[in-house]
Each structure stands twice: as C-alpha cells, then as structure tokens.
Amino acid sequence: MTDYAKHGDVNGKSLLICDCDGVLIDSEAVAVRMLVSELETRWPEADVEPVVLPLLGLRIERVLAGAAAELGRTLTSGDIEAIRCAVEAAAKEAPLVDGIETALAQIDLTKACASNSYTDYVESVLVRTGLARFFGDRVFCADNVELPKPAPDVYLAAARTLGAAPEACLVVEDSVTGVTAANAAGMTVIGFIGGGHATSAQIDALRGVGARHVFDDMSELPALVAQWRMSGVLNLH
Numbered sequence: 001m002t003d004y005a006k007h008g009d010v011n012g013k014s015l016l017i018c019d020c021d022g023v024l025i026d027s028e029a030v031a032v033r034m035l036v037s038e039l040e041t042r043w044p045e046a047d048v049e050p051v052v053l054p055l056l057g058l059r060i061e062r063v064l065a066g067a068a069a070e071l072g073r074t075l076t077s078g079d080i081e082a083i084r085c086a087v088e089a090a091a092k093e094a095p096l097v098d099g100i101e102t103a104l105a106q107i108d109l110t111k112a113c114a115s116n117s118y119t120d121y122v123e124s125v126l127v128r129t130g131l132a133r134f135f136g137d138r139v140f141c142a143d144n145v146e147l148p149k150p151a152p153d154v155y156l157a158a159a160r161t162l163g164a165a166p167e168a169c170l171v172v173e174d175s176v177t178g179v180t181a182a183n184a185a186g187m188t189v190i191g192f193i194g195g196g197h198a199t200s201a202q203i204d205a206l207r208g209v210g211a212r213h214v215f216d217d218m219s220e221l222p223a224l225v226a227q228w229r230m231s232g233v234l235n236l237h
Contacts, residue, residue, distance in 0.1 A: 014168045016107060016225060017158055017187070020115040020122050022174035022195045024131055027094035028056060029195065034090040035060075038083045039067060046071045057175025059116050059148045060084050088121050096129050097195060099218035104134045106222040109170075109229075112138035112162060114154045116177070119143055138162060150177045152185035159185070170228050172221070174202075176209050183210030190215065190224060 022028040032052060039048045051070045055063040061080060068075050075083075104111065111134050115122045119141040126132040126139065140158040142148035159166050166186035173179045174192045182189040191206035194216040203214050213224065 013162070013164045014109055014229065015112055015159065015162060015164045015170070016109040017112045017114050017155065017169055017171045017182070019171075019173045019175075019178050020113055020117060020125060021091060021094075022097075023172050023192050024097060024100055024113065025091070025094045025125055025129060026097050026195050027091040027125075028174070030094045031087050031091045032056065034087045035063070035083065038086055039064075042075070042079065043071065043073050046073065057116065057149065057177030059142060060087060062148075088118070092121065092125055092128065096131070097192075097218055101131070103218045103221040104131070107225050109225065110138070110162065110164075111135055112140060112158045114140045114158050114171070114182075116142045116149045116154070149181035150184070152181050155182050155185035155187060159187075170225060173206075173211070176205050179206050179211045180209045188212055188228060192216070192218070194218060 018024055020027075021031065032049075035052055036049050039046070039052070048067065048071070051067050052063060055066050058066070060083070064075055064080055064083060067073075113122060113126065113135045119139065122139055122141055123132075126135055138158070140154050140161070142154055145153035145157050147153045155169070155171065156166065159169055167188075169185075169187040171178075171182035171187045171189045172192055173182055173189055174195055179189050179191055189211050191202070191211035191214040193202045193206070193214055206214050215221070215224065
C-alpha cells in the first residue's frame with residue numbers, strides 16, 4: 001500500500017497546505033502592532049490590545065468589527081479600509097519565519113498556500129520573499145471563496161482545485177481560526193507557534209480546536225510530514 005493510498009486519495013495526490021501570516025512570514029506581531037496603533041489613534045482612551053489579540057487569524061474586517069463591538073466604539077468604512085491598508089503594508093515587509101525555506105525545500109509534496117488575507121497581498125509576499133517558487137499559482141485566499149476561515153471554504157477550494165481528497169492534505173496553521181477551518185475541512189492540522197506573536201497559551205488553544213501536534217521550530221516540519229505520509233496520522237503531543 002502506498003502512502004497516498006493510506007490517505008484514501010484515489011487520485012494519488014497528497015498536499016502540504018500552509019497558512020501565510022505566522023507560518024511562512026513572521027508577520028502577525030508586526031500586524032498586531034500596526035493594528036493596535038491605528039486603533040489607539042482613533043480611540044486614545046481604549047485598552048485595545050487585550051481585545052485584539054484573541055481575534056487574530058480572523059479577517060481584518062471581522063477583527064475590527066469585533067474590537068469595535070467589545071469596546072463600544074465605531075469605525076467608518078473609510079477607517080476600515082485605511083487600517084487594512086496600513087496593516088498589510090507593514091506585514092508585507094515582515095521577515096520569513098526562520099527555517100521555512102529550508103524546510104519547504106526538503107519536502108517533495110505539492111504545496112499550496114491558503115490564507116484569510118487578500119490574494120494580491122499574499123501573492124506579493126510570496127514573490128518578495130522568494131517563496132513563490134514553492135507555491136506557484138497554488139494560492140487560495142478568502143476573497144475568492146464564500147466564507148473566510150474559520151469556515152473550511154478556502155481549504156476545500158485548495159483540495160478541490162488541486163485534485164486531492166481532504167484527508168490527503170496536511171495543513172500548517174498558527175491560529176485557532178485557521179486550525180478550526182482546516183479541521184472542519186477534514187484535513188490533518190498541525191499547529192506552529194514559532195512566530196513572534198506566539199504565547200504558551202497557544203499550545204492548548206490550538207490542540208483544543210483540533211491540532212494533532214504543535215511545534216515551534218520549522219526544522220521539525222520535514223520529519224512531521226514524513227511521519228504523516230508513512231502512517232497517515234499524527235498522534236504526537
């Protein structure tokens with residue numbers, strides 16, 4: 001029996017699907033600082049950061065709506081667009097996650113990127129960092145599906161477009177929102193907490209929504225992929 005057959009993929013195709021922010025580029029901490037700064041400028045007396053942090057991984061529009069509702073404030077459509085542009089501009093310059101290039105180069109699976117961000121932003125990040133060579137046009141973003149993460153739409157679109165069964169997909173995610181989405185898609189999900197925004201509480205949070213393993217060093221990724229391909233499961237903790 002081949003490793004592909006173990007995953008139940010009649011087309012003989014397995015995928016490694018990576019989130020972008022927090023997995024490929026270390027952008028979440030940069031984005032949070034900009035987001036908090038923009039909101040504090042508009043709401044100088046509000047304690048913004050504790051409200052924003054639990055919302056990471058959601059579409060920025062949902063983060064802003066949630067923060068406004070929690071703090072009893074309002075944002076205009078112009079505010080939302082300006083904040084989104086400021087956050088994306090800052091995040092575009094974020095460095096690569098340490099070790100990601102080497103890890104991806106060692107993994108011979110077809111690779112895709114599935115993000116809650118906008119397609120133009122993700123594609124520009126992949127080109128700037130040189131990671132586009134690993135993903136090609138296999139980029140799937142929330143602006144091209146009906147529902148963003150935590151709905152499974154973007155992950156199911158990736159599997160469907162690339163001809164792989166969901167159970168033949170291994171996903172790397174850094175947020176509760178992303179793990180929830182990939183798990184709902186029927187995929188095996190591992191959680192990465194090596195980014196600049198990571199906290200110890202993230203470990204339990206990611207496991208709590210379905211991450212089969214949580215790791216903090218991208219040099220571990222090739223071995224985790226190899227184990228999954230051989231056994232079809234990941235039961236590490």
